[in-house]
Amino acid sequence: MATSIELRQIHKAYGDVPVIHGVDLSIEPGDFTVFVGPSGCGKSTLLRMIAGLEPITGGDLLIDGQRMNDVPAAGRGIAMVFQSYALYPHMSVYKNLAFGLETARMPKAEIAERVQKAAEILKIEPLLQRKPKQLSGGQRQRVAIGRAIVREPKIFLFDEPLSNLDAELRVAMRVEIAKLHNDLGNTMIYVTHDQVEAMTMADKIVVLRAGVIEQAGAPLELYNNPRNLFVAGFIGSPKMNFMTTSVEGGTLKTGGLNLDLGRNVTGATTLGIRPEHITITEGSGIKFAEVKVDLVENLGGQTVVYASTADGQTLNIVLEGQRIVDIGSMVSAYADPAKAHVFDAQGNAIR
Amino acid sequence: MAVNAADAAVHTAASGTTKWSRAWQSHAPGYLFLLPWFIGFFGLTIGPIISSFYLSFTDFDLLTSPEWVGTANYVRMFTADRAFAQSMQVTFTFVLFSVPLKLAFALAIAILLNRGMKGLPLYRAVFYLPSLLGASVAIAILWRQIFAGDGLVNQFLANFGIDGPSWISNPRYSLWTLIILSVWQFGSPMIIFLAGLRQIPQDMYEAASLDGASKWRQFWKITLPLLTPVVFFNAIIQTIEAFKSFTPAFIISNGTGSPINSTLFYTLYLYNEAFSYFRMGYASALAWFLLLLIGCFTAFSFLTSKYWVHYDD
CATH class of the missing domain: 1.10.3720.10 (MetI-like)
Incomplete structure (x- = not known):
């Protein structure tokens, strides 16, 4: 039932300016795939090419094995939720949902039935006769999703759909979209610049930078085994700590300390350790830095320590529970060697 | 004449009287600059509009004075x-x-x-x-x-x-x-x-x-x-x-x-x-x-x- 999508060497250029440089990606039927990356990385362009809103400069787009490059947007079996919602302001919510079905000349009774069903799923039945301007941001978001649902598309595309909502609503809608995916089982692609959204919703995350896929894989795969410095820094919150290192005689040296990671570290120039993998208690992992505490944040469940080394490199540490750490004090940082990442001069991970 | 009026206004304001004269004192130059426009507006626009309304109830050939004819x-x-x-x-x-x-x-x-x-x-x-x-x-x-x-x-x-x-x-x-x-x-x-x-x-x-x-x-x-x-x-x-x-x-x-x-x-x-x-x-x-x-x-x-x-x- 669900639909597969395959991108083969997809290129995009605006005039002479290339923006997507040969993307290969295959999306399994029913997967929830998230495109994530900083602004300007080409994630929205990629989505819009799949939708048929942007012409594809080079390569092939296959939906269920069929080449779709030249099929118009409406013929691809796709529905899209826009960042701006793109609701028709002069139509009631009902008309907004019905527009695509009326365009397809569906019988009135069937339109009413489908709109009703979508309204029930999204709990917007009382709003059907209102105009978009009479709705709150969250309600508009639901209507925009409703407009996608009624058409019963094979594929759902979401272009940063939650970025106009406040933080609380964003979390609530995130859960609802994930639920929707579970209930409907369709293939969905979701674009965001928020790595938390990506981590929590995705079956598969595709990290993009400057029109190139940096890494694609399951969220925890990306978290545990980032392929390079960019992915390591982008996935995970707070950000992974990076420290300059050198290798002498097969051992890693940083800030005057010798680290034995128990594996090959040839060519390593950067050591990466996530804040949540650091402790300041002896006996848990190897000692890799002596740091001075600059600032402490007590969040209740966690304690965040901002610290710096003697040579001025910053280190963020997230400790479980409520801990008393004095500002200005010197502490030793320990980490499990298995959870330390090392990268070479090109930024690629050494494994 | 307008200048005289402004002078007079300055004079009364100086003798420290009402709110109106103080307002006049501060706005007088502005009104003076607007005067040509006011003359045109009242003399060539509003005036003719009002008089045409009156004339529409008269018989008037431009040479003799208007003669009231009601709604005729x-x-x-x-x-x-x-x-x-x-x-x-x-x-x-x-x-x-x-x-x-x-x-x-x-x-x-x-x-x-x-x-x-x-x-x-x-x-x-x-x-x-x-x-x-x-x-x-x-x-x-x-x-x-x-x-x-x-x-x-x-x-x-x-x-x-x-x-x-x-x-x-x-x-x-x-x-x-x-x-x-x-x-x-x-x-x-x-x-x-x-x-x-x-x-x-x-x-x-x-x-x-x-x-x-x-x-x-x-x-x-x-x-x-x-x-x-x-x-x-x-x-x-x-x-x-x-x-x-x-x-x-x-x-x-x-x-x-x-x-x-x-x-x-x-x-x-x-x-x-x-x-x-x-x-x-x-x-x-x-x-x-x-x-x-x-x-x-x-x-x-x-x-x-x-x-x-x-x-x-």
Whole structure:
């Protein structure tokens, strides 16, 4: 039932300016795939090419094995939720949902039935006769999703759909979209610049930078085994700590300390350790830095320590529970060697 | 004298009296600068408007003093003046055809220009040019040449073996040459339509195309409804302009409304009553009736607008 999508060497250029440089990606039927990356990385362009809103400069787009490059947007079996919602302001919510079905000349009774069903799923039945301007941001978001649902598309595309909502609503809608995916089982692609959204919703995350896929894989795969410095820094919150290192005689040296990671570290120039993998208690992992505490944040469940080394490199540490750490004090940082990442001069991970 | 008044004001303020004199002191220079405009506004605009209202109830030939006749002028319009009826018919025909045609034409060109073509500023200026020249005497004279018996139009038609009539001196076509002249001046509604089209978010069209709507359906279901505030504005402005239209008819018919009154516009008839026959009282009544007519039309438009104009906010 669900639909597969395959991108083969997809290129995009605006005039002479290339923006997507040969993307290969295959999306399994029913997967929830998230495109994530900083602004300007080409994630929205990629989505819009799949939708048929942007012409594809080079390569092939296959939906269920069929080449779709030249099929118009409406013929691809796709529905899209826009960042701006793109609701028709002069139509009631009902008309907004019905527009695509009326365009397809569906019988009135069937339109009413489908709109009703979508309204029930999204709990917007009382709003059907209102105009978009009479709705709150969250309600508009639901209507925009409703407009996608009624058409019963094979594929759902979401272009940063939650970025106009406040933080609380964003979390609530995130859960609802994930639920929707579970209930409907369709293939969905979701674009965001928020790595938390990506981590929590995705079956598969595709990290993009400057029109190139940096890494694609399951969220925890990306978290545990980032392929390079960019992915390591982008996935995970707070950000992974990076420290300059050198290798002498097969051992890693940083800030005057010798680290034995128990594996090959040839060519390593950067050591990466996530804040949540650091402790300041002896006996848990190897000692890799002596740091001075600059600032402490007590969040209740966690304690965040901002610290710096003697040579001025910053280190963020997230400790479980409520801990008393004095500002200005010197502490030793320990980490499990298995959870330390090392990268070479090109930024690629050494494994 | 005005300077004296200001001096006097300064003087009273200096003697430390009321709020008014202090306000006068601080604003006096401003009012002095505005004085030429005030003289024009009261002497040449408001004054004549008020006196014309009085004159519309009189018999006045500019030479002897006005003679009060009550509502006789207004009664005469509707009971004893066939030329008035003719001018009403001509004007309404003109408004009814020229305004929708002009708006449709302006919108069509605006949509064409909105497709992001190269050299847009140039085309915009070129298409706007007729609107700048349109109401001028020169263009009306040019128009007379184009549609005359041996004019450009007939020379063109002669290529196909068609022997065209003299368009402007044939009562069947004369009004139409003026309607075409009016439609040709589509520049200003076009510019406004163009601005309105730019306001419609691109993602509306993207959403509609994903919904499977053809360009044609997008125009009727998205573009036109979202453009209704602009259509409404243009319709009102252009209708008022059309009711007031004078110069082209005056020039093309040599001020007579000929042939056989087929281009006797309301304003032309009014002008002739006033300045050819010196019936100032009657002409004033005609002017006030035109104002009432335009006022009623505008009010009606606003009343119906809530059923067809979609305001976003």
